[in-house]
Amino acid sequence: MPELPEVEIVRAGLAEHVAGRAVGAVEVRHPRAIRRHLAGERDFAGRLAGRVLRAACRRGKYLWLELDGDEAVLAHLGMSGQLRLQPPGTPDEAHLRVLLRFADGGPELRFVDQRTFGGLSVEDLVPVGGALLPRPVAHIGRDPLDPAFDFDAVVAAMRGRRTGLKRALLDQTLVSGIGNIYADEALWRARLHWARPTATLTRVQARAVLAAAAEVMIEALAAGGTSFDALYVNVNGRSGYFDRSLAVYGQDGLPCPRCGTAVRRDPFTNRSSYSCPRCQSRPRRPHP
DNA sequence: CCTAACTCCTGCATGC
DNA sequence: TGCATGCAGGAGTTAG
Numbered sequence: 001m002p003e004l005p006e007v008e009i010v011r012a013g014l015a016e017h018v019a020g021r022a023v024g025a026v027e028v029r030h031p032r033a034i035r036r037h038l039a040g041e042r043d044f045a046g047r048l049a050g051r052v053l054r055a056a057c058r059r060g061k062y063l064w065l066e067l068d069g070d071e072a073v074l075a076h077l078g079m080s081g082q083l084r085l086q087p088p089g090t091p092d093e094a095h096l097r098v099l100l101r102f103a104d105g106g107p108e109l110r111f112v113d114q115r116t117f118g119g120l121s122v123e124d125l126v127p128v129g130g131a132l133l134p135r136p137v138a139h140i141g142r143d144p145l146d147p148a149f150d151f152d153a154v155v156a157a158m159r160g161r162r163t164g165l166k167r168a169l170l171d172q173t174l175v176s177g178i179g180n181i182y183a184d185e186a187l188w189r190a191r192l193h194w195a196r197p198t199a200t201l202t203r204v205q206a207r208a209v210l211a212a213a214a215e216v217m218i219e220a221l222a223a224g225g226t227s228f229d230a231l232y233v234n235v236n237g238r239s240g241y242f243d244r245s246l247a248v249y250g251q252d253g254l255p256c257p258r259c260g261t262a263v264r265r266d267p268f269t270n271r272s273s274y275s276c277p278r279c280q281s282r283p284r285r286p287h288p
Numbered sequence: 289c290c291t292a293a294c295t296c297c298t299g300c301a302t303g304c
Numbered sequence: 305t306g307c308a309t310g311c312a313g314g315a316g317t318t319a320g
Binding site for chain 2: 035078079080095114116161167269270
């Protein structure tokens with residue numbers, strides 16, 4: 001569910017409320033939430049107790065809290081994960097999966113996840129291309145909001161792919177942080193069709209869609225993220241309101257804000273793509 | 289090597 | 305009302 005802006009808002013909340021605090025008792029309420037921590041529940045809880053959480057970091061949709069000693073608690077929210085701060089004693093949320101208490105007795109950190117696609121794990125930090133990343137994040141590309149994001153290199157790599165443009169935007173090894181919502185919004189802003197073969201893009205077009213992705217995600221960040229329901233909230237349980245600013249995503253049949261043509265929904269890899277049929281003309285030879 | 293379908297879950301809206 | 309179906313903001317795994 002959450003894409004870069006939503007994950008960044010959560011990261012900022014963790015930096016403000018959790019960084020510098022020592023972990024106390026940890027409770028794993030659902031084993032699936034730590035399935036990527038191969039050593040199991042006891043190891044997970046034991047490894048965290050007494051450790052101080054340092055900086056809150058992010059790459060794409062992954063976020064992590066550095067621990068002393070080249071390790072980190074890695075979190076991925078999947079489709080429905082939330083990290084929330086709650087006063088001790090707050091009743092369990094319906095889908096509470098992991099509970100982190102702190103030695104100072106202050107607000108607890110709770111991982112809540114309806115669909116259990118997300119999870120937590122403790123990982124080694126490894127150097128990758130000038131960054132220090134949790135091992136499972138080593139293959140994830142930089143995101144367009146990263147100061148070190150290399151537009152020229154990504155443009156070249158994208159044009160070398162034999163796939164459709166939206167598939168490329170969603171490939172987290174090429175460019176990270178973009179999900180189904182912001183891919184559709186970036187394509188609309190750049191007036192490009194989701195099935196456009198990446199190999200036929202000009203450099204200017206490829207750069208434009210990446211710039212549009214950066215732009216729309218910065219705007220969403222400023223609006224507190226996109227939320228259609230209670231499934232996305234920040235660490236304090238508040239929703240964002242960027243959904244009011246979406247041009248095409250979820251706007252099937254509604255007028256395109258630019259030309260008034262009805263927005264169309266197409267099936268796309270068992271999900272949906274939303275686009276304006278007039279602004280985003282279908283390529284002569286669309287990528288299947 | 290690269291690309292794409294499949295798969296893991298729960299809950300909700302929709303239609304018969 | 306009850307039940308089946310499809311769909312939802314993700315990504316690792318596997319098959320080709």
